[in-house]
Every structure is written in C-alpha cells, then in structure tokens.
Amino acid sequence: MKDEKPVYTDAIPPSNRKSFAFSFLCAHVTSSSSSLHRNTEFEAAAALVKTFTKNPTNDEKLALYAYYKQATVGDNTTAAPGMFDLTGKAKWNAWNAKKGVSTEDAMKAYIAEVEKQKAVYA
Template sequence: MVSFEEATELAKKFSKKPTDAEFLEFYGLFKQATVGDVNIEKPGVLDLKNKAKYEAWNSQKGLSKDAAKDAYVKVYEKYAPQYA
C-alpha cells in the first residue's frame, strides 16, 4: 500500500483526467486529510465549481485526518489502474 504522500503525487501524474465526480472524491478527502473540517464560507449559488468543491470537502466532515488519508489512498488505488 502506498502512503498518502505518494498517492497524492502519483494522482497528480495520472495520464488521463478523472471525471468531475472522481476528482471531487479526491479533493474532499485531500482537504479533510490536510486541513480538517471545512473552515471557509460556503460559496455562492452561482459559483458552481467552488460550491461543488466545498460540498465534496464538507461531506467528509468529522473524519479524522488519518482516516481521511487512509480513505484517499484507497480511492487512489481504486482509480490508479484506470488513470495511471
């Protein structure tokens, strides 16, 4: 199993771009693992991209940083065969 740090670096080097939903899965877990619970204002209704990112991060609320790192690695391992 790769470490969280390795998974984040390897995910940046995917040869193909993950779908938006898959990207948001990575994003929410990454933010939870590195920052913790969401700590920013919710973007406005018309700011669709940032609102989606906010919601992906907020959906991980309460997850410990270590649990988020483990979950990120599992998500990486799930998608790596498809995109690496």
C-alpha cells in the same frame, strides 16, 4: 531542592522503572513510525495523482479533493461559495460532506481512492 525526587517516580516501583520507560518508548516509536508510514503513503498517493495520463470524472476528482482537504486541513469551516460559483460550490459540498472524518481515516480513504483510480487513469 537537590534532594527532591521527581513526583512520577513514586508511582512506579524502582524495579519496574526501566521496563516501564522502555515499554513507553517502544509504544511511542511504533505509533510514530506507523503515522510516519501513513504520511509517506499519503504523499506518494498525492504525487501519483499528478502523473495520471487520463482525466478522472468530476465526481472522482471531487472525492480525491474532499479526502485530501479533510486529511490536510480538517473540517471545512469556510463560508459556502456564492450560488454562481458552481465549481467552488461542488468542491465545498464534497469537502463539507467529510466533516468529522479523522485525519488518519481521511488519509486512508484518499490512498484507497487513488489506488482505485490508478487502475483506470494511470
């Protein structure tokens, strides 16, 4: 068993192994740091909304809610609320309309919406 070499080393010539490993690591770190930066921005935007001194309109609140839920939970798979739960139905419809939007895109849209609302309500 000791004499066996890992299978992956056959695919990369010996002269390129260190270079390949370094490139792979750099690409992974860059991707991770970009994602980490986006998460930090998203969390900061969520905290900023709580400091607004004026109330956004219901439609603006629904936009924030929908992007926040899509970014943090993903696609809406919950059952629709009953017909007498008007607030719940509005929130469910807003979130459900974002079905298929990626986490990354939902975070970007949420951050952009917060920036837009900040000018008016902060």
